[in-house]
Amino acid sequence: MVVYAPGRTSNYPDSPPDNGLRYHYLGGGNEVGNVGIVLEDPTSNRLLLDYGIAPTKPPRYPNEAPHVSNAIITHSHIDHLGMVPWLASNHNTTLHATNLTAAISEMMWYDCHKVSSIEGYPLPWDKRDIDLALSAWKTHPFNESWHQDDWKLELHKAGHIPGAAMLHVETPNKKVLFSGDFDTRDSQLTVGAKPVKSDVLFVEGTYGGRDHPPKEEENQRFIERVIEVVDRGGTALVPAFANGRTQDVVMLLHKYLPELDVHVDGMGKRVARLQMDHPETLRDPSALESAWRWCRRVSSKSDRKKALDADVIVSTSGMMDGGPSIWYLNRLRHDRKNAILLTGYQARNTGGRRLLEERRVPIFGKLASIELDVDQYSFSTHAGHQEIVQFAEECQAEDVVIYHSDPNMARPPLVDALEANGHRVHTPENGIPGILD
Ligand SMILES: [Zn+2]
Numbered sequence: 001m002v003v004y005a006p007g008r009t010s011n012y013p014d015s016p017p018d019n020g021l022r023y024h025y026l027g028g029g030n031e032v033g034n035v036g037i038v039l040e041d042p043t044s045n046r047l048l049l050d051y052g053i054a055p056t057k058p059p060r061y062p063n064e065a066p067h068v069s070n071a072i073i074t075h076s077h078i079d080h081l082g083m084v085p086w087l088a089s090n091h092n093t094t095l096h097a098t099n100l101t102a103a104i105s106e107m108m109w110y111d112c113h114k115v116s117s118i119e120g121y122p123l124p125w126d127k128r129d130i131d132l133a134l135s136a137w138k139t140h141p142f143n144e145s146w147h148q149d150d151w152k153l154e155l156h157k158a159g160h161i162p163g164a165a166m167l168h169v170e171t172p173n174k175k176v177l178f179s180g181d182f183d184t185r186d187s188q189l190t191v192g193a194k195p196v197k198s199d200v201l202f203v204e205g206t207y208g209g210r211d212h213p214p215k216e217e218e219n220q221r222f223i224e225r226v227i228e229v230v231d232r233g234g235t236a237l238v239p240a241f242a243n244g245r246t247q248d249v250v251m252l253l254h255k256y257l258p259e260l261d262v263h264v265d266g267m268g269k270r271v272a273r274l275q276m277d278h279p280e281t282l283r284d285p286s287a288l289e290s291a292w293r294w295c296r297r298v299s300s301k302s303d304r305k306k307a308l309d310a311d312v313i314v315s316t317s318g319m320m321d322g323g324p325s326i327w328y329l330n331r332l333r334h335d336r337k338n339a340i341l342l343t344g345y346q347a348r349n350t351g352g353r354r355l356l357e358e359r360r361v362p363i364f365g366k367l368a369s370i371e372l373d374v375d376q377y378s379f380s381t382h383a384g385h386q387e388i389v390q391f392a393e394e395c396q397a398e399d400v401v402i403y404h405s406d407p408n409m410a411r412p413p414l415v416d417a418l419e420a421n422g423h424r425v426h427t428p429e430n431g432i433p434g435i436l437d
């Protein structure tokens with residue numbers, strides 16, 4: 001367990017680079033999530049991009065950040081902003097993001113705090129630090145630049161989830177693009193990221209070496225499965241992440257199966273409200289609004305009981321780790337007409353992963369056997385291998401830095417493909433600075 005001793009646990013270099021532009025990964029360099037990247041030039045102009053945690057058990061934290069006056073937060077997933085309250089409280093850092101990212105951050109931090117107390121893992125920040133962080137936001141519309149000394153900064157749409165941004169940094173010598181988590185494909189919620197001409201591209205490589213199934217086919221497979229379950233008189237339980245996936249899935253159901261009775265529970269309800277308050281982040285704001293009016297939002301104990309008779313229940317937690325989805329599973333698990341349709345990645349040691357591998361899930365402290373049908377669908381909103389390679393080509397980036405990527409499985413095939421296309425490829429390690437000159 002890392003306990004930061006501010007200033008003493010940092011291994012960040014004391015002086016700025018002699019030449020060029022230095023990048024230094026506090027986390028996320030050779031791993032997925034847990035992101036923190038410091039960019040600095042010889043004049044000590046410095047910024048931090050993202051500061052997350054990896055919500056594993058126990059969580060992984062990035063290395064301690066040095067003093068930074070400005071941090072840019074690409075989006076509101078916990079692996080990109082989980083450590084931000086520490087930053088605001090210890091370094092009084094100004095936090096830059098889109099409006100929607102700032103708006104969603106509060107519930108993400110409170111939820112992170114709650115989960116850490118339930119699971120018994122200490123966090124290096126507390127609830128008072130959340131207030132400090134909330135007052136440190138400075139928000140920016142997409143495509144409107146601002147300056148930090150002689151750097152020009154600008155946020156561009158990243159796809160992925162509403163409000164997610166790529167950061168473009170123009171220094172006197174270089175144009176640099178950070179993808180954040182991104183997807184060039186449209187989703188129900190967002191439009192895909194568009195390339196931005198740059199000398200250097202920092203690109204997330206979560207899906208290096210893997211291509212997604214065609215979106216329409218995967219949607220169809222999901223829809224057909226829902227129909228089968230409903231036709232045999234069952235309820236489809238659809239665990240979904242709160243921030244992005246819940247709304248995507250509800251919109252999909254509304255589009256293809258408007259005749260069904262669909263109930264929605266969990267934190268995704270509040271996220272949807274905030275998304276609707278920021279229509280500029282959505283591909284089709286009216287489609288989200290009508291899907292939201294159509295579905296039944298669970299807001300009380302009696303609503304929850306009523307939902308047990310629904311055709312479909314969409315609920316957090318997406319990895320069946322606590323949250324209402326566990327309450328529903330407990331009630332639905334004895335009738336084999338019901339089924340579980342997983343809609344996201346299931347991390348190690350989560351209920352969802354155990355369900356897939358052992359057909360057992362911890363429910364309120366007791367391990368329960370689950371005999372229901374279980375399926376998993378690939379609704380990822382990260383760019384797949386070919387999208388990443390094409391994006392780098394279209395950005396015309398001479399240098400490509402691959403991060404947010406598994407260094408053994410995902411990164412090597414990406415390195416090969418990008419080098420074959422003539423890019424100079426960098427494979428960062430946490431804690432070891434690299435120079436772009
Ligand atoms: Zn991420």
Ligand SMILES: [Zn+2]
Pocket residue numbers: 075077160181
């Ligand atoms: Zn993300």
